[in-house]
Amino acid sequence: MLINEPSPSRPRIERLWQRDLPARLLPAWMGLAAAAGFYRVGVSARHLYWKLMSRRAPVLTVSVGNLTVGGTGKTPFTVFLARRLQSHGLRVGIVSRGYRRARSKARAELIADGGTLKVSPEEAGDEPAMMAKSFTGPIAVARRRLDGIELLSKLGPLDAVIMDDAFQHVRLNRDVDLVLVSNERGFGNGWMLPAGPMRESLRAVGRADAIVVMSSGTGASAIRPSQMKKLTARNVLHASVRPRALVVIDNGAWRETPLGLGGRRVLAVSGLADPSAFYAMLRELDADLIGVLEYPDHHAYTNADRQAVMNAMRDTDLVVTTEKDLVKLERFPFPRDSLYALKLEVTMDAADTRVLDELIMGRMTAPRAADA
Template identity: 40%
Template sequence: MVRRSGRGACGGRPRACRRRGERRRGRGHIGGDPRRPRAAGEVVVSERSARLAARLWDGEGARLALARLALAPASALYAGVVLARNAAYRTGLVRTRRVGARTVSIGNLRIGGSGKTPLTRWLAAEAQARGIAVAIISRGYGGTTAAPHVVGDGATLRSDVAASGDEAVMLARTAAVPVVAGHDRAAAAALAVETFGSRLLLCDDAFQHRRLARDVDIVLVDAGQRGGVTRLLPAGPLREPLAALRRAHVIVVAERDAAGATQSVPASRPDQLVVRARFAPTALLRVGPHAWEELGLAALAGQRVLALSGVARPRPLYESLRDWEADLVHILEYPDHHPYDIADWHEISHAAKDVEFVVTTEKDLVKLERFPFARGKLVALRLGVTIDNPTALLARVLGPLAADVLAGVAAAGAQRPWHERPPERGP
């Protein structure tokens, strides 16, 4: 866990941070009492590695440049494995599996969040509004249940974070469509078709998962990302070379501020669709007696806030708090997918004593809502998306399903009494 307060804590150097002096870091413990004994190799190593990786990938300076150079051979080896794997799928040496439904993957090339979850939710809502049976497929990262299983049926949550992971449960809580998880995504997709009769499958964070055949690949690219980031893991943040963008049918350029993008991404092949999308908070979510409740973002203005996150890239959280004029006085950062425990609860509760809100992400809210402080100060930023060309994007995603919907609407209209039918248009 990284503990910060003061200058530079939120990236944008808001007034509240500037007046509190220099930033302080914690001692690298996960939470609670840093003196409590830990087994060898406990999460502390992963946490420290995550912080070092973030500095290595995005930092500047001669030492970091030399570190990246030293890791170049490992990145070259990783690139060879990735290229060989992709070639095996491209040539048919390794076969893919189809499951009898239109399949769309939503992913990215870079480690960390880029808006995949809000985009997946938006596509699910648009498909459902058109009468298409849609389901979301997740790997269930961090969950103990590897076998395919139903996380939520669109109305009822059927699993929990321990079994299915935070991302799958968050999707089941916030998207009104079935969510199915499993380490074998092809088997999870088959279960969705069998159980819910799904005709459209949206596979979250699945661009690199090649075994499940798909009809459309969507890749998100961060508009604010430095154009020079081309290094693969472990020397850089990329899962695949930039050339893999040619495999995508749709590229979504993700913007996170009203000023617009700083990077333009041209289509890499004639039939590739490029659209822009703006991601921004739409509401605060708080824990209610029976369900999550929405609260207006204006409630943050002038309020003392603790920012709490366990995600790979927390900076957008801090920027959003700055935009809504919150008085950001404390920051607690945990590793991505962090499993919060009682020691963390004590740590967070202590830090939250002098604030009005503890603001976190939706992914963290599903893990934190069980703690006592959740009913008082805990809220999460709900992230929404606006697409600049939604018609073109939906046409590409839905494909022939869109024609089926129009045909169904026309057939239903023809069966109505004459006085309820829409007027016919002339030639």
Template identity: 40%
Template sequence: MFISPPFIFEIDLYREVLLFGDGGQSGKVGLWRVWVRFYFCSSGVSIFYVGREFWDERVQVCWEGGGTPLERGILRLASLFYALGLEARKETYRLGLKEASRLPAPVVSVGNITLGGTGKTPMVAWLAEGFRDRGLKVAIVSRGYGRKDEGRTLVVSRGRGPLVSPRQGGDEPLMLAKKLSGVMVVVAARRVEGARLAVEELGAELVLLDDGFQHWALNRDLDLVLVSGEEGLGNGRLFPAGPLREPLRALKRAHFLVVTKRENPSLRRLLASEAPQAEIFEAPMEGEKLWSPLGGELLPLGKLKGAKVGAFAGIADPCSFFALLEGYGAEVVEKVTFPDHHFYRRGDLEVLRGLIPRVDLVVTTEKDWVRLEGLDLGFSPWVLKVVIRPSPRLLDRVLERLGMEV
């Protein structure tokens, strides 16, 4: 590894918010992070990249059974306070101190019980397409993580493409708006307000609530909970001592459990024992094609076999993306990660340009392309399009449980 000038140094201080309430100031766990980036680039000779949140590595080590006794103790103590916050939040609704809203249209939530990527966005897109094709007017309601003004309720799409930019609406809602003709997309910090707007002003007959399993302010008719077949439930501990957003007993609220990414029989048995009331389905995820958004070309996935690939991603689970490329035979010689929902800057693009002489293909995700589109890249990335393939029976069962067999 060589280090060559010129170099760029940037510091970005931001607050990442983990939600377990209705989007108001209560019900948030705010974590300040420092994102320090050093870039050392030269034209086609070398690249050295360091960009890690200062605490993530040690936390991950503890989740995997390592770390010092002090580190593990601190995380477990913090998880107790987190658990108290969760329970206090639930009690405010159970005791009637706060009242959950109910809409005149059915609400279906797609959520998870763990941190990290489980495939919620592809699943939301799959369900929305299925409902739309059955003749229903569907609206997706999302918080719109990473957008510029997260407190604002905004119509991203009325079913005919995006009406706002990614910074205004968020990368995932914009991606859904681009993909889903005939499906409305709304973002709102208080999802109740967004869902009400979708039903009362846009005429939605069914609301899909993105990441709504921990959202107590809005009653749902059905809860679908996704669990990654790759990561499973981690060490089974509550955040921050582990990846669980709630204790496992919360799965008893779920109507459907969906094991995503790949089959995992042992995980399926565990879920069945923890939530015997839930119907369990599998939804493998796979690549569909390589797409060059700047050139318009399409390549079959067979082109990845034996190719030297530089891959980059700013998503919740970049390792799954890299593994998917390797599964199609790519030699991923450069892996560059950014925070989830990260908007790319000048220094980031310098790093990515430095990959070009060393690889055959530079590949990223659809979600990342939403944030890259319109920038002066100086290179042409390939986008790996990924699809989720649940059993069609899942859509039938959801409609049956809703009493909407259409």
């Protein structure tokens, strides 16, 4: 949908997740609150079942996940962590579910290795395909993460596997559990789905080895003091996810260019659950954001979408999208140097990276064996 100004609208149900809900919306929310009770019971029963039936992988596993729906920077952080472990000389792989990828009969698929995507973004899923652009190790997709780990293990020795978006995947025991929390989004109204954005209650942080508060620098913290107090029962680390460069397609490859958006007329194109942080970053870079095209999260772009972008970009200097969207848009023909993506980078200060390193490396020295 083309609009002149970034829309604050998100899926309608999210309008009912406000902390101070208007009285006129309370009747609708009450129905969701009742459903949330059943959801909570179902989640508890599922966790109990998999706690009894869970298995352990033969390699060190690190889970990167969250407690809420919507973006918290899991995928950029997964790449950051994988590359950091590689810098310590470790052989690292990534396993992702490959959310909304094309169906496959295979239990697990190797979608990338050596920085080369071996399948289409539709077959890989947009987030695994995006990771393949920045990570040189093997990446597998599998609904059951253990299948993905077993596939990667057959390729050669591995020291560690990072599981993207796996905090709720309790059927597999993991050695390190990291939970990411968006500083700007927080936990919404604190209710579980569908009455709020929570996949699990805040008490679930008790399973985590560390909490990583992710800041995009685009607004004040939405984490309430009472919630932060519960988080500090675990290790609390801080990280930032900020623009590092622009990415442009050059002879089929991605090439980074400086963040030169000051005063330039920009059309923003994205398929995100909540694009507000994306828009805020563009404005912080002094882009003249003259219009946006918003699509649903994980949107599969079509020729009609490409034509809509072409029509909308006529009075602009360039189109800026996200890395997750560029992996799906790059197959379409666009004028040279007209389509760019905002390249994000995760950073942590020295003290927090030291704590993170010690946490993971300490688990690597512990004796371990795969479950039978």
